[in-house]
Amino acid sequence: MPNATRRIGILTAGGDCPGLNAVIRGAVKSAARLGSEVVGFRRGFEGLVDPVTYMPLDTKNTSGIINRGGTILGSTNSGRFSARVGIEDRQDLDPELFAEVERTMSQLDLCGLICIGGDGSLSVAQQFHEHGIPVVGVPKSIDNDLSATAFTFGFDSAVACATDAMDRLHTTAASHDRIMVLEVMGRHTGWIALHAGIAGAASVILIPEIPWTWENVCQKILERDTQGKRFSLVAVAEGAELPGGGLVTREDPTPGQQVRLGGIGQIVARELEERLKRETRVVILGHLQRGGPPTNFDRALATQFGAHAVRLVFERRFGEMVAYHPPAVKAVPIQDAVNRISRVSADSAGVVAARALGVSFGEYPPNTSPVVKSLRDTEERPARPGGPASLRSA
Ligand code: F6P
Secondary structure, three states: OOOHHHEEEEEEOOOOOOOHHHHHHHHHHHHHHOOOEEEEEOOHHHHHOOOOOEEEEOOOOOOOOOOOOOOOOOOOOOOOOOOOOOOOOOOOOOHHHHHHHHHHHHHOOEEEEEEEEOHHHHHHHHHHHHOOOOEEEEEEOOOOOEOOOOOOEOHHHHHHHHHHHHHHHHHHHHHHOOEEEEEEOOOOOOHHHHHHHHHOOOOEEEOOOOOEOHHHHHHHHHHHHHOOOOOEEEEEEOOOOOOOOOOOEOOOOOOOOOOOEOOHHHHHHHHHHHHHOOOEEEEEOHHHHOOOOOOHHHHHHHHHHHHHHHHHHHOOOOOEEEEEEOOEEEEEEHHHHOOOEOOOOOOOHHHHHHHHOOOEOOEOOOOOOOOOOOOOOOOOOOOOOOOHHHHHOO
């Protein structure tokens, strides 16, 4: 490869999400126009260390991927760099790994590394930066739980998928006078449930940030009966806590690994059926929210992120991360995005508007607006005019 001083590495780490390929394409195309080459590492950070696995990327092999889900580079959320998740205390990497990464970068003559990842992966990138490895970050997540950026790409696609599911459940629920419960992802935040719940006309939205009671949920469904609406849609975030407290998880967490949430939808459906003596069904949307093509919003955002990340490398602004501050794409320190998460504020515009329409969050006590603080941080974000995310505006 000629022009080695301007060769850039890129990788996708952690769970996949729609838009990763659009970032890769955006970075490769813009780098090519600046006379630079790009090397893609396979399977996230793992590709950087023994056995080093990479592929040269060019405008040919990244052509036609802007609308393709997943990542052509592959990714993993297990292995030697795994589980450095944001709301838990930082776990330091094995120092030997830094030496290996430095060796790989020097052997391939890389002048910088673009890491596309969520809070855990960006926390690894931050540690790279602290060890003098020239890195820039690109924030991704369907959960939209990253601080320091108004939106992560992947979120809009996940909301589109969940909203489509709500629309489909709506017609069958109405035909059979049933309660339909839709469990969506989001980890410890309710962004997907809130946005899909509003867009899909849910009567009840249950999110981790707002404590709720069975009585209040039932009350809302019974209230609809009095209006002649004998069906109801309930959107529940996988990370919502049960009224008695506690998260619903798939299994006991493996030490050092991230807990796998899921299953609260079934509990909600069973309890509502028993309490209301009403036919209830549940759908757990799961990884459908992570697969498939990105929405046009995510394609555009991811492309901008890719091009901007290349510019940061050229300007040697290492330790920084691209961030969306509508209408601009800016750079912020990676440090600002890790070890904290962004959660829905209970007095945010989306929650307030939904309440104004009569949507119930099952709050305890009812009809109040407790401002729930995040585990480490709570942010209100600016509006995205014209898009579903503008529901979040103040
Ligand atoms: O962070 C994205 C996410 O899809 C969460 O919403 C979900 O809890 C988790 O990842 C599932 O991860 P896994 O890839 O381990 O199934």
